[in-house]
Amino acid sequence: MAAERKVVVLISGSGTNLQALIDAQNTPTLPNTRISLVFSNRKAAYGLTRAAQADPPIPTAYLALQPYLKANPGKTRADYDAEVARVVLREDPDLIILAGWMHILGEGFLELVDGIKPLREGEAPRKPVPVINLHPALPGAFDGANAIERAFEAFQKGEISSSGAMMHRVVKDVDRGEPLIVREVPIIKGEPIEAFEERLHKVEHEIIVQAAAKVLDEVKPLQT
Ligand SMILES: Nc1nc2c(c(=O)[nH]1)N[C@@H](CN(C=O)c1ccc(C(=O)N[C@@H](CCC(=O)O)C(=O)O)cc1)CN2
Ligand SMILES: NCC(=O)N[C@@H]1O[C@H](COP(=O)([O-])[O-])[C@@H](O)[C@H]1O
Secondary structure, three states, rough: OOOEEEEEEEOOOOOHHHHHHHHHHHOOOOOEEEEEEEEOOOOOOHHHHHHHOOOOOOEEEEEOHHHHHOOOOOOOOOHHHHHHHHHHHHHOOOEEEEEOOOOOOHHHHHHHOOOOOOOOOOOOOOOOOOEEEEEOOOOOOOOOHHHHHHHHHHHOOOOOOOEEEEEEOOOOOOOOOOOOEEEEEOOOOOOOHHHHHHHHHHHHHHHHHHHHHHHHHOOOOOOO
């Protein structure tokens, strides 16, 4: 029996991309794969409900930056990022997916997840855990937040003829990691942004599963 592949998903919102991953678990598109934790930095994120309502239910965790800093005077954003990494790494995941996770992760997170920094003194060296992110734009086009709205506005100004979505590896520089899957999504003259968004989200739900399968097959291929 092939070893199960474990995934941790980080969210901040509605979780429709998380839902696509939940639905794909142990299907031909994402075989022998289980989401072992959904982590949110927003208490009201509906994605937490999606995880709780999954069958079987998926454990969840919540930790937001500002409440963390208030509860831990003297701690920094880097300490918060390290705490997020510790909670995530406790799952011993094969893959970490940012699915609408709206917090820029600094070295505090990346050094632990990459295995550069030990979780505890004397720890044996750990292999890096791949981190991938869903971004609703084409490589190098609209890095950062609000990419959908910015792309739509650029189209209205005649600056672009289409946009798209991508899955990419996560590095320190936001949205600058190696693209894994890139899909162009046309914008139709005169359409409302909602119509464009609907087409784009459909593509997102496909590429997030495809990218998860691609990276999991790199790190923990299914034994034939
Ligand atoms: N080190 C990295 N961290 C993150 C990446 C990345 O590529 N490298 N991707 C982002 C996801 N993202 C775009 O795809 C993105 C999300 C949020 C922001 C942002 O400006 N966040 C602000 C807070 C905004 C808010 O709380 O609403 C911030 O973190 O201060 C930019 C890009 C996820 N992380
Ligand atoms: N820069 C990151 C970013 O903008 N991510 C975007 O957040 C949404 C999450 O939707 P969901 O919560 O329904 O999955 C998605 O559209 C995703 O591209």
